[in-house]
Amino acid sequence: MKLSILAVGHRLPAWVAAGCAEYMKRMPRELPLSVVEIRPEPRGVKNRGQLLAAEKIRLQAALQGFSRAVVLDERGADLTTLQLARRIEAWMRDGGDTAFVIGGADGLDGEIKARADDILRLSSLTLPHALARLVLCEQLYRAVSVVRRHPYHREG
Numbered sequence: 001m002k003l004s005i006l007a008v009g010h011r012l013p014a015w016v017a018a019g020c021a022e023y024m025k026r027m028p029r030e031l032p033l034s035v036v037e038i039r040p041e042p043r044g045v046k047n048r049g050q051l052l053a054a055e056k057i058r059l060q061a062a063l064q065g066f067s068r069a070v071v072l073d074e075r076g077a078d079l080t081t082l083q084l085a086r087r088i089e090a091w092m093r094d095g096g097d098t099a100f101v102i103g104g105a106d107g108l109d110g111e112i113k114a115r116a117d118d119i120l121r122l123s124s125l126t127l128p129h130a131l132a133r134l135v136l137c138e139q140l141y142r143a144v145s146v147v148r149r150h151p152y153h154r155e156g
Contacts, residue, residue: 001031002097003140006062007133008038008055008104016130023137031092031144035133038062040104048106056109059101067096068117071108072132076119081139085146087118092147100140102132 020035027033041054063069068091079087091098101112113119122135145151 001092001095003027003031003033003100004066004097005033005035005100005102005133005136006038006059007035007102007129008040008059008108009102009129009133010037010039012130012133016134019134020137023141026141027144028148033137033140035137036062038104051104051106052109055104056112059108059112063099063101065097066099067094068098069101069112069115070098070118070120071101071113071116072103072122072136073108073113073119074121074124074126076121078121078124081142082146084120084139085143088140088143089147100136102129102136104129 024033024035038055038058041051043051046054101108101116103112122132122139127135
């Protein structure tokens, strides 16, 4: 099974790219993680609906071939790391690749959310998109460490 983060946005700070690269490198061979940047729609004179519609088309194309889409949204399920690890275990049993979708500055088109297999949130706090990407990379690594019984995650 492969894990991918499909993130609308580009030109992230070097420290975000370096952090994500570090966690991707640490992932086990049987569960690789990648980050795919989706080009945001140029803002110009377009309204929010037009921007989201254009980004939706790019996201739908990028989601081809994934068995499962998990949208990151502030109104999504609030999981602990252990609960995320259990979901990943279930997904591994079911098979198929999983895409985690992070929207751009204006969020995600409702159709992307409606078609998602799962909707999760990273925090009750508002996170900048670059930081959300890095936090997601770290939490996926941590959850996979739990699944593999690696001592990276310590309870209590």
